[in-house]
Amino acid sequence: MELCVRLDRVSKRHGTTTAVNQVSLEIQRGEFFSLLGPSGSGKTTLLRLIAGLDFPDQGHIYIQNTLVNAQPPDQRPVNLVFQHYALFPHLSVYDNVAFGLKMRRQSSKKIQSAVGKMLELVRLQGKERRFPNDLSGGEQQRVALARALVNEPVVVLLDEPLAALDQQLRQSMHGELKRLQQELHSTFICVTHQQDEALMLSDRLAVMSAGTVLQVGTPQELYHTPHSTTVADFIGLSNTVTGVIAGGEGEICWMRKEGLPPFKVPRPVHPISSERVTVMIRPEQLAIGCGSSTSVSENSIPGIVEKTVFNGNEIFCHVRLSTDVLWVVRMPSSTFRTQLLAIGQPVQVEWLIQDGIIFPVHGVS
Amino acid sequence: MAHPGRDHLPGSRRIVNRLLPIQSPFPIRVALLLSLLFWGICFLLPLALMFLVSLISRGPYGGLEWTWTGENYVRLADPLVIGIFLKSFLYASGTTIVCALLGFPLAYCIARSSRAWQQWLLVLVMIPFWTNFLVRTYAWVLIFRADGVINGFVKFLGWTGDPIPLLFTDFSVFVGLVYGYLPFMVLPLVAALERISIHLEEAARDLCATRFRMFWHVVIPLSKPGWVAGAVLVFIPSLGAFITPYLLGGGQSLMIGTLIQQEFLVARDWPFGAALSFGLMGTILVLWGWLGRKSTEQAAG
Known part of the structure; x- marks a missing residue:
């Protein structure tokens, strides 16, 4: 397997608190990898470090074997799906999805076909001219996904992608996320505090607590052979x-x-x-x-x-x-x-x- | 009977109901009516009086002669008056643009600073309002004049020639206008920028936008309400400004505001002064309507 993202003893402090403490992780190409942990465990900070929205105080971040520590977010081959989607309210669905390609100065012909294909993939054909505020929560979620995926990033980062949806919608989006990831053969790194979500979607996951990674493994490994009571408590009842x-x-x-x-x-x-x-x-x-x-x-x-x-x-x-x-x-x-x-x-x-x-x-x- | 209670209302309530046919509790309607009355008397009535004045003639000794005439409005077409109008619009537009360029970085810094800092920075922006505008404009006279702060400093640096002419120039008027109206651009911009989620900026950066393109494609369009409010608040008062051009421009730099003031107080030609005021108001309204139609066309197309 090909290594996609590598974190080497990465630390990040926010003021006096250490948000991420000496975290090392290796994420393979094509993997659906989840960071699972309670709020404040540093998982979102870790995602932002990979996206380039925050920069590590210590350690090294490699994306496809390139050190990206000092690279600004616009130069990294990753795209983030924000927790509350962060769709541009002044742009239509089409322009939201096309934003990344426009910023990379792709030809309008290429943009048109890529955006069209992507909107079809997330089942939003016919809504190109709508504005984000006119869409339902599930539709907004899919625009946010399309906006990230259309850039064909090496890694798609998802910050609590389903947290803002109601229970029923969340379950149908589980399938949708997995389908998209498999159809596009892309690497997903997903932050969540929902253990069932993490277990169902992930190929592998890391359980985080207080800025450190407690255990990394497949859902089965983590559920059946947890290394500590904290992991056991966090995944399932015990x-x-x-x-x-x-x-x-x-x-x-x-x-x-x-x-x-x-x-x-x-x-x-x-x-x-x-x-x-x-x-x-x-x-x-x-x-x-x-x-x-x-x-x-x-x-x-x-x-x-x-x-x-x-x-x-x-x-x-x-x-x-x-x-x-x-x-x-x-x-x-x-x-x-x-x-x-x-x-x-x-x-x-x-x-x-x-x-x-x-x-x-x-x-x- | 559809409204059995209506006939039994006391007379005062019936009057209020008829004058203000909106669905609100009675006390609120009374308060609204009183405030409408206040604005009617204090705003519309003087305006109507001035409109009447603009349609009559000037008496031989500066009084008002009640003979109807449209001559005051004909005089607006005088090339001299048109020149002053054009110059005022140029100044006001320039002031608005410079205020926007200077105000945006300041407003952005204030909007993106921490809560505690934000309060202090806003106080700093508003501190000038604590002193009289006239006094503040006189301060610029002290800075600009021949033996003023700037020329004193230049002299200190070793300049031996004549003092640089700063006061009573177009430049000094322009600086005075920008200084006076900058806060009116900054405050609405801060309010608009503050409402833009930091995540939208991050999303733009994440989607390969450079810092500059993030501002151009996301921050600036999203802060449009602030730009519009700020532009109106700067453009209109600077168009009619008279203290600044009067004190910092001297006789050289006549703007509409100074011209109107002179017609009323120096030339004692109230009818022409009034006609000038309505000419200014009319121009602004026409401009406003044109901009409004243009922006709706843009939104529709």
Whole structure:
């Protein structure tokens, strides 16, 4: 694969706060790459550094193996889709999309055919003469996309591209974004705080927090093998319990925690200095059982149903395992199950040992 | 009956309703009516009186003689008067253009500075208004005259010749006009520029626009309301200005404002002065209408 964007220990301060701290990333050509993190984690700053709207205090930014640290935005082969689109209100849809080509002094013939093609691609034919303020949110979004894509940039940068749209529109735009990226074989770098969006769209993603990259990987890697509890918490729901590893044979150890019966966890891959560890299990990997038919590869812990949350296609059952451990079990909804999970009902929470993920606990607790 | 309550309204309300047939609460309508009345009496009435004056003759001793005549308007076609009109329009246009060129960078800096700075910079722009305009114009006399600040400085640098003639020239009038009306260009421009999202500028830069083309294609067109307001606020008062050409231009530099003032106070020819005023007003209105039609044509085409 061809390297498209490379960040080498890039830092950026805003006043006294460090917005981006020693970030290194490599983004391949043709990739849909997402930067996922809570607001204030530095992901938008990182995007602006790549676009050239901000300049790094330290480190190097390469686009197609060219150092672009000092290049102004008009000379970089990247285009940004702004969070609130930033469409030019005094220009028609056509002129908005044609802006970049006009600035690069392309021939009007070329502009006409490129803009026409692009408007067709984002399904806005017939709206050329309209002005941005006369368009719906979804249409504005597509104009913003077309305005960036028509320049055939090496990298398309998207800043929370779907944040301003309502839920239904957002889902249809998911497909649209992916389709555009694949049809144009272009590299997309997308900033988002919506984890479902990032998981669905991305080939790879980076989870950011407080200006640093916590983990980079495919959606599956990040969801199933997070490197830290922060990543696990940020991507999907997670149930955790912190306890002490105590003996065991082979690939499996015993874990003890006050108030819970001992249960089995996979042996940590890397030797862990401290004995205290946190085990994390995803809500959908848990099941409610009767406790009679547990095999050797399963754990079963008794608990009491505290509440159930029903959202149509799923039930989230909150089960209290001990005074300080409350876990959520996620399951497909059915009338039968709903009846079974009355509040106060004693149940068994069961899961496969291998689904538990172990994190070392740092510091004193 | 369609409006059962209407017949029972007290008389005063009925009158107000009839005079101002708009859908607003009664107290607001009363307030509107009073303000209309105020403007009618204080603005339209004097204007109407002056229009009457422009249609009568001057008495032998500078009084008013109530015989109707159109002669005052015929006198407007005098080449001397037309020359002064043309010169005034030239000055006013020049003042507007220079104010726009000087005002835009200043307005842009103010609009793009931080909130705290912005307040201080705006205060700086408005500080001149705290003093009388006449006093400020006299200050320019001190700067420009033969033994004034500029000539003193030139002398200090070693100039031994005659003092440079600055006061009572077209140049000094022009500087005075630009100085006097620059804030009227800056303030509406700041308001207009402030409303342009910084993201639009960034988008332009991101779309391969150089700094200059970003201004040309995005910032300047989007701040058009500010340009228009500023141009009107500078052009019209500088067209009718009389203190500046009077004090800084002396006898050499006659503009319409000074001419009108002279007709009223020196020549005591009120009817001709009034006709000059209406000639000026008419010209501005015609110009305005023409510009307005042109801009709507542009928007439509």
